[in-house]
Every structure is written in structure tokens, then in C-alpha cells.
Amino acid sequence: MATPDRLVVALEELGPTFIKLGQLLSTRPDILPRQYITALARLQDDAPPVATDDVRTILEQELGASPDVVFSTFVDTPLASASIGQAHAATLHDGTSVVVKVRRPGVVAQVQEDLEILQNLAHQASRNWAALDDYNVEAVVSTFAATLRAELDYLAEGRNAERFARNFSHATGIHIPKIYWSTTTSRVLTMERIYGQRIDDKQVTNLPLADRDRLATTAATAAAKMIFEDGFFHADPHPGNLFVEATGRIGLIDFGMAGEVDEQLRKQLGKLLLAFSRNDPDRISRALLGLSVNRTATDRGRLRQDVARFMQQYQGRNLGEIRIAPLITEILTILRTHHIQLPSGIAMLTKMVIMTEGMGVGLNPGFNLGEVLNPTPGGWL
Known part of the structure; x- marks a missing residue:
């Protein structure tokens, strides 16, 4: 394989942090040559589903009861599964259809470790590789780290959703789903189903x-x-x-x-x-x-x-x-x-x-x- 293709494979093998870093770098032709941009654009954030028992355990830990008690209905088969979390269809007791996002077990520790490695590498590279002087690599990694850490916190995502809802409250063509805070924590997010x-x-x-x-x-x-x-x-x-x-x-x-x-x-x-x-x-x-x-x-x-x-x-x-x-x-x-x-x-x-x-x-x-x-x-x- 060509070097850009080998990079894509390496990032996929390294997991969610590096997949997301590659996706970010795919939009930075000011840093990487075109052949790398093209290769990195192929990165997809897909992941195998989390085991049903693990999902139910997380929900019970976070919400204080089994999903069959908290929700009127809860579908174990996920709607979608990504590197940070996966989404499940559910119904509230008043009949409202919602989507419940559950953060993957162990993903926070993995991402934190990966980010620490990346930040150390960026620091060492900036100190020892003059070619990086013009690219402010430490700032790029720092911004990426802050963004990814925020993505791990579903409370932050819920606040983002409400901010968008306020900004588009008078826009008839855009629909921002409602957040249901009584069944939302840093690891679980419940929102209106679109x-x-x-x-x-x-x-x-x-x-x-x-x-x-x-x-x-x-x-x-x-x-x-x-x-x-x-x-x-x-x-x-x-x-x-x-x-x-x-x-x-x-x-x-x-x-x-x-x-x-x-x-x-x-x-x-x-x-x-x-x-x-x-x-x-x-x-x-x-x-x-x-x-x-x-x-x-x-x-x-x-x-x-x-x-x-x-x-x-x-x-x-x-x-x-x-x-x-x-x-x-x-x-x-x-x-x-x-x-x-x-x-x-x-x-x-x-x-x-x-x-x-x-x-x-x-x-x-x-x-x-x-x-x-x-x-x-x-x-x-």
C-alpha cells in the first residue's frame, strides 16, 4: 500500500481517538499534502455494538433502575453504533418516542490515555523537529483534545443541543430535538427522536x-x-x-x-x-x-x-x-x-x-x- 493508505489502516487499528484525529486532519490541506487528505477522508467512525447486558448495566447504574422500568419501552438492538457510544430507540411513559445514547464502557479511560500520548508526542516533536515550527502542532492537538473530551460528556452535548434550539427557535426549516434531562447523565443522553x-x-x-x-x-x-x-x-x-x-x-x-x-x-x-x-x-x-x-x-x-x-x-x-x-x-x-x-x-x-x-x-x-x-x-x- 501507499504510505497514505497505510496511515489510514494504522489509525483504524489504533481506535476511536486516532480515527477522529484522522478525520480532523482530512480537512487540513494546510498541514498535509493532497494524497493524505484524500486517504484520510475515507475514515469512518463505525464500531461493533456494545453487548446488551453491558448497555443495560450502564443504564441501571446511571438512571437508578432497569431500562424496562425507566422507559415504557426500550429496544436492545441499537439504531447506530460508533466509537464513543451507541443509540437505542425507547419510549417515555407519556408515549414520547426518544433516542437513548449510551457511552461505551471504558472509552473515557482509553481516550484520555490516547490524548495524553498525543499531547506528549506533539510537545516532543515541537521541541525537536524544526520543520514543525510553522504548524503549531501542540495547539492543534490541544484543540482536538478539548473537543473530544467534550464529546465524551453527554451533559455537555445536551447543553449544546439546547443552545442550538434557542438559536433556531424561530427557524421553521430546522428542527432541534428536545433533551429529557430526567434521564440524562454524563454517560446517558435521552433526546426526542427525529x-x-x-x-x-x-x-x-x-x-x-x-x-x-x-x-x-x-x-x-x-x-x-x-x-x-x-x-x-x-x-x-x-x-x-x-x-x-x-x-x-x-x-x-x-x-x-x-x-x-x-x-x-x-x-x-x-x-x-x-x-x-x-x-x-x-x-x-x-x-x-x-x-x-x-x-x-x-x-x-x-x-x-x-x-x-x-x-x-x-x-x-x-x-x-x-x-x-x-x-x-x-x-x-x-x-x-x-x-x-x-x-x-x-x-x-x-x-x-x-x-x-x-x-x-x-x-x-x-x-x-x-x-x-x-x-x-x-x-x-
């Missing part, structure tokens, strides 16, 4: 084009709102986390991985989008340097030349006519060439934007995220 089809199911992708375009626009507009209005975004909007309900609403699930965009970063991103919308290499270069946390001097003239050469392919086209994912990938590649660091937290934001556009194109090949993000009067900026 009924519908995955957004990439054939029943959805075979809908009339107008319906598919509406769904893509709804999801993309929600993403833009999270970034530019709320400063709080869902960091894992893959198709398995978006369901199209019978009413046409999009139900959003899985809130363990969320990111924040502070006001200064929102302003810098706005300047960058505005520069792209005007196809202005000087402004783009300045905006990229404004985002940078680089510790070394940058040849601004050469950066401007590389950006101008790159932007020639978009000459005469506005942002609404440009695919965002390839644009981000190429810009991050230029940043890697110039050893320019971006804030460590921008990796999740990049991942979210790329996933959102991929979802939109899957629904409508003519969809363009740039049309939603385009900084026009009355828009997001």
Missing part, C-alpha cells in the same frame, strides 16, 4: 429538483447563521446527522462536536469573503495574514503573487459562482507553502463548511454555497 430520511437517502435525492434545492439552501443558510450570526456551529454535519422530516423540515442530531467563532474571527472571515467576492488578491492576502497566527516572517509580495495566480481561474466570476470546498483547499495549500498558521480552531470550521457544501451538491449538482455566503447588502456580513 423521524425522517437521511438527507442522502434515495427517497430524498430522488425528490424534484426544486425540493432538493430548497433543502440544500435551508441547510446552508443554517450553517451561515451558525458562523456569522450565532458564533456557535455544529462541527459534524455529515449526512447521517441530517434527516428530512415528512413536513420538509431538516432534523439535526448529534451535538457532541460543536465549535465557537468569536467576534474577531467572524470579522476576519467576513473580510476574507468580501475580498474573494471582489476577486482582489491584495485584499485576500491581507485577510489571510489577518487570520494568521504565524510566528515567522512571511514574504508578502510572493504571497500576493501566488494568490493572484490562483485567483486568475476565477476572473470575472463572483463568489456565488465559485465552489467553496476547492477554493478552501487551494488557499490552505498556498498557506502551507508559505508556512502560514491559522488559528487551531479553524479546522472544525473548515470541516463544517466543506461538509455543508458537499451535502448541498449531493442534493443539487448545481448548488453553490457561495451564493448563500455571498457578502451582499442584507447578507451575513
Whole structure:
């Protein structure tokens, strides 16, 4: 196998922490060459089911009674099983359909040990390998560790869900499930069950084009709102986390991985989008340097030349006519060439934007995220 493929196999064998690290790195062309990005994008967070007796033991320990007592019904066969936890269908005593997420036994200790190893490796590498000076590897691993630790705590996920629910309380096209706190702990999460089809199911992708375009626009507009209005975004909007309900609403699930965009970063991103919308290499270069946390001097003239050469392919086209994912990938590649660091937290934001556009194109090949993000009067900026 080629080296990138061997890396994928190694990460899968190492388990959940390293699978998630690989998924994060698959969105960082500013750190890794294209062949590694392509290989890492294949990583899937699937895992064999937890034994039924273990699930029931955890529920009894956390909720104080057997799931057959706590819930009106509880289905032992999981709806889904991933590296951190698995989901089960259940019914509350008032008849409400819910999903109960149960954290895998032993996963916290395993993840904590893995993160300690990663942080030690990052520290040693940064001290002893000069080639890493431009990549702030310790910050990347630190941000990843904080995100993954938060994902282990279902109380934090429940609070994230309620924050999203408040932010989208007036959005008719987005449905955030309710959290049931009386049967929620750090190891167990009970939420309203979302009924519908995955957004990439054939029943959805075979809908009339107008319906598919509406769904893509709804999801993309929600993403833009999270970034530019709320400063709080869902960091894992893959198709398995978006369901199209019978009413046409999009139900959003899985809130363990969320990111924040502070006001200064929102302003810098706005300047960058505005520069792209005007196809202005000087402004783009300045905006990229404004985002940078680089510790070394940058040849601004050469950066401007590389950006101008790159932007020639978009000459005469506005942002609404440009695919965002390839644009981000190429810009991050230029940043890697110039050893320019971006804030460590921008990796999740990049991942979210790329996933959102991929979802939109899957629904409508003519969809363009740039049309939603385009900084026009009355828009997001």
C-alpha cells in the first residue's frame, strides 16, 4: 500500500481517538499534502455494538433502575453504533418516542490515555523537529483534545443541543430535538427522536429538483447563521446527522462536536469573503495574514503573487459562482507553502463548511454555497 493508505489502516487499528484525529486532519490541506487528505477522508467512525447486558448495566447504574422500568419501552438492538457510544430507540411513559445514547464502557479511560500520548508526542516533536515550527502542532492537538473530551460528556452535548434550539427557535426549516434531562447523565443522553430520511437517502435525492434545492439552501443558510450570526456551529454535519422530516423540515442530531467563532474571527472571515467576492488578491492576502497566527516572517509580495495566480481561474466570476470546498483547499495549500498558521480552531470550521457544501451538491449538482455566503447588502456580513 501507499504510505497514505497505510496511515489510514494504522489509525483504524489504533481506535476511536486516532480515527477522529484522522478525520480532523482530512480537512487540513494546510498541514498535509493532497494524497493524505484524500486517504484520510475515507475514515469512518463505525464500531461493533456494545453487548446488551453491558448497555443495560450502564443504564441501571446511571438512571437508578432497569431500562424496562425507566422507559415504557426500550429496544436492545441499537439504531447506530460508533466509537464513543451507541443509540437505542425507547419510549417515555407519556408515549414520547426518544433516542437513548449510551457511552461505551471504558472509552473515557482509553481516550484520555490516547490524548495524553498525543499531547506528549506533539510537545516532543515541537521541541525537536524544526520543520514543525510553522504548524503549531501542540495547539492543534490541544484543540482536538478539548473537543473530544467534550464529546465524551453527554451533559455537555445536551447543553449544546439546547443552545442550538434557542438559536433556531424561530427557524421553521430546522428542527432541534428536545433533551429529557430526567434521564440524562454524563454517560446517558435521552433526546426526542427525529423521524425522517437521511438527507442522502434515495427517497430524498430522488425528490424534484426544486425540493432538493430548497433543502440544500435551508441547510446552508443554517450553517451561515451558525458562523456569522450565532458564533456557535455544529462541527459534524455529515449526512447521517441530517434527516428530512415528512413536513420538509431538516432534523439535526448529534451535538457532541460543536465549535465557537468569536467576534474577531467572524470579522476576519467576513473580510476574507468580501475580498474573494471582489476577486482582489491584495485584499485576500491581507485577510489571510489577518487570520494568521504565524510566528515567522512571511514574504508578502510572493504571497500576493501566488494568490493572484490562483485567483486568475476565477476572473470575472463572483463568489456565488465559485465552489467553496476547492477554493478552501487551494488557499490552505498556498498557506502551507508559505508556512502560514491559522488559528487551531479553524479546522472544525473548515470541516463544517466543506461538509455543508458537499451535502448541498449531493442534493443539487448545481448548488453553490457561495451564493448563500455571498457578502451582499442584507447578507451575513
